[in-house]
Amino acid sequence: MTVDTFTPYNVKTIQKAPQWARIPEDLREATRVVSQVLPFRTNSYVLEELIDWNNIPDDPIFRLNFPHRTMLEENDYAAVRDAVADGDRTGTHLLVRKIRERMNPHPAGQQTHNVPEVDGAEVPGIQHKYTETVLFFPKQGQTCHAYCTFCFRWPQFVGDDELAFAAKDAEGLTSYLAQHTEVTDVLITGGDPMIMRTNTLARYIEPLLGPGFEHIRNIRIGTKSLAYWPQRFVTDRDADELLRLFDRVIAAGKHLAVMGHYNHPAEIRPEIAQTALKRILATGANVRMQSPVLRHINDDPAAWSELWTTGVRLGAIPYYMFVERDTGARHYFEIPLVRAYEIFRDAYRSVSGLARTVRGPSMSAHAGKVLIDGTPTINGEKVFALQFLQGRDDDWVRRPFYAAYDPTATWFDQLTPAFGEKKFFFADHLAIPQGAELPAVVS
Numbered sequence: 001m002t003v004d005t006f007t008p009y010n011v012k013t014i015q016k017a018p019q020w021a022r023i024p025e026d027l028r029e030a031t032r033v034v035s036q037v038l039p040f041r042t043n044s045y046v047l048e049e050l051i052d053w054n055n056i057p058d059d060p061i062f063r064l065n066f067p068h069r070t071m072l073e074e075n076d077y078a079a080v081r082d083a084v085a086d087g088d089r090t091g092t093h094l095l096v097r098k099i100r101e102r103m104n105p106h107p108a109g110q111q112t113h114n115v116p117e118v119d120g121a122e123v124p125g126i127q128h129k130y131t132e133t134v135l136f137f138p139k140q141g142q143t144c145h146a147y148c149t150f151c152f153r154w155p156q157f158v159g160d161d162e163l164a165f166a167a168k169d170a171e172g173l174t175s176y177l178a179q180h181t182e183v184t185d186v187l188i189t190g191g192d193p194m195i196m197r198t199n200t201l202a203r204y205i206e207p208l209l210g211p212g213f214e215h216i217r218n219i220r221i222g223t224k225s226l227a228y229w230p231q232r233f234v235t236d237r238d239a240d241e242l243l244r245l246f247d248r249v250i251a252a253g254k255h256l257a258v259m260g261h262y263n264h265p266a267e268i269r270p271e272i273a274q275t276a277l278k279r280i281l282a283t284g285a286n287v288r289m290q291s292p293v294l295r296h297i298n299d300d301p302a303a304w305s306e307l308w309t310t311g312v313r314l315g316a317i318p319y320y321m322f323v324e325r326d327t328g329a330r331h332y333f334e335i336p337l338v339r340a341y342e343i344f345r346d347a348y349r350s351v352s353g354l355a356r357t358v359r360g361p362s363m364s365a366h367a368g369k370v371l372i373d374g375t376p377t378i379n380g381e382k383v384f385a386l387q388f389l390q391g392r393d394d395d396w397v398r399r400p401f402y403a404a405y406d407p408t409a410t411w412f413d414q415l416t417p418a419f420g421e422k423k424f425f426f427a428d429h430l431a432i433p434q435g436a437e438l439p440a441v442v443s
Helices: 018-022 026-034 044-050 058-063 074-085 091-101 171-179 198-209 239-251 271-281 302-314 337-348
Strands: 128-129 132-138 185-188 218-223 255-261 284-293 317-323 360-363 368-372 381-391 399-402
Touching: 026 074, 044 058, 074 091, 128 171, 128 368, 128 381, 132 171, 171 198, 185 198, 198 239, 239 255, 239 271, 255 317, 271 284, 271 302, 284 302, 284 337, 317 337, 337 360, 337 368
Parallel strands: 132 185, 185 218, 218 255, 255 284, 284 317, 317 360
Antiparallel strands: 128 132, 360 368, 368 381, 381 399
16 A cells, blocks of 8 residues: 655654664664765655665665765764764754765856845845756755755755755746747756645746746746655646646647656656656656666666657656766765666667657766767777767767766766877866866855
């Protein structure tokens, strides 16, 4: 019987959950220590329906939810553990803050290059990186039903206002969009907008359905709830009201895309998860599937093949395989780019053409979404073949370029141009040194 009552767990309350007794003491300590730095939250559905408790700590959903010791550098782990044991709250807070600053809390220029202005003032809770798409972060949606340990949005959840993006209302968004008719897509993100009640979500969406916003053609909602709490679309008290909101978006002539974050096929196997998908699709909305490729979680072509194949059978569209971003516990999850490409290629060639809508592996870097398109040998030199799927300059999109082959590289800033070139073609436009992203912390 599927869980119907949503029970959230944080680092304190998880110790009251019956599953806590099944976790070995070293893993319990890691949960208590690492969660001082990286946010921890899970729920009753994840614990009871998704985790295989006979396979911990190796179960992928367990690793996806519970902190592990090596998510911190050994010296940092020991320092936090000792500070907590000493009861030194001030020292722990200062130590944790320093560790977070080293974890690149806002990669790819999120705070320095993506925040737009209206009448000379920054608009809170909005990012505008690509011409046609605006990201919107409603304040009430800046948490999730459960947190993924790899999540690049982790700064939204740690209670530090300096690190978080959040908009209190829709006024800044509508004012900005009214002045920028080149924008066609609004992505409502977080956190997770589906943590909000339907009437709250409607206050952000419905203004975009009326006069003056005809240029807004597509509304996207980024969510993990399809995997972590599918009851949101099936049995929650306002689930039907939510689907009627989706109906209104479609009736207004907009395309509605629910961007489902599925990290492992275990998340789409339960009957209620499949029912949630079917109910969304019945409104005329689309569901698109995306995830990074992650060591310990889904670094296996068979997992991706099952996920994409199941999604297509149920009506969802495979959309993106990402490379794990250069933030948070990246050293725990990252894999070499060449391995990411091999996993993608092996999974891609094993599925029907209907599942080959997926793109990847893609790096959401400062310059744009960089696709790894192969590792050919050209004129005797082995290289990475790259191209932009999105770019800060639209002229860069789908323009091939090449990086020297590096079997150990895990992120774009570790790559150098191939064929003796001094810099990539877009480096001067960005005005940043070749081989370097923006500084990890901007004061």
